[in-house]
Amino acid sequence: MSFDKIRDPRKLRHQIGHMECDYVYTAGVAGERFYLALREDGKLLATRCDKCNITYMPPRMYCDKCFAELTNYKEVPLTGIIESYTITYFDMDGEVLPEPLVLAFIKIDQTDGGLIHTVGNIKPESLKIGTKVKALFKDKAKRTGALTDIKCFQPA
Numbered sequence: 001m002s003f004d005k006i007r008d009p010r011k012l013r014h015q016i017g018h019m020e021c022d023y024v025y026t027a028g029v030a031g032e033r034f035y036l037a038l039r040e041d042g043k044l045l046a047t048r049c050d051k052c053n054i055t056y057m058p059p060r061m062y063c064d065k066c067f068a069e070l071t072n073y074k075e076v077p078l079t080g081i082i083e084s085y086t087i088t089y090f091d092m093d094g095e096v097l098p099e100p101l102v103l104a105f106i107k108i109d110q111t112d113g114g115l116i117h118t119v120g121n122i123k124p125e126s127l128k129i130g131t132k133v134k135a136l137f138k139d140k141a142k143r144t145g146a147l148t149d150i151k152c153f154q155p156a
């Protein structure tokens with residue numbers, strides 16, 4: 001009789017199966033305030049750590065550097081700068097899109113953060129890193145408290 005540990009689980013009596021594992025993450029305290037401000041007021045909120053001189057956008061409840069609780073929420077501009085972008089010509093099923101879709105990381109003005117979002121009303125060939133853009137919100141009645149309450153960013 002061997003007491004060697006079995007290290008390959010396929011050598012044990014077994015059956016193969018699949019377990020569905022979907023996750024739902026809550027927005028958290030800071031995220032809840034951020035999304036409510038988007039939906040209700042068409043505003044971007046940030047939190048700031050004065051000690052570390054960091055403005056978090058989207059807002060965070062605690063400073064990443066010093067772990068201080070951040071309780072001062074402030075409105076920040078709806079404008080920012082394209083720091084990085086990509087252009088996609090296909091949808092998630094591989095079908096050709098009617099128009100190319102521009103996705104960008106937009107650093108929001110007066111903050112140290114930003115958002116990944118679509119950029120509209122711009123010709124892909126005129127895109128540049130450093131282009132100034134502004135958030136264009138959906139009509140209030142169509143907002144749901146999600147990042148898609150911003151229809152897109154467009155040249156400012």
Ligand SMILES: [Zn+2]
Nearest residue numbers: 049052063066
């Ligand atoms: Zn800090």
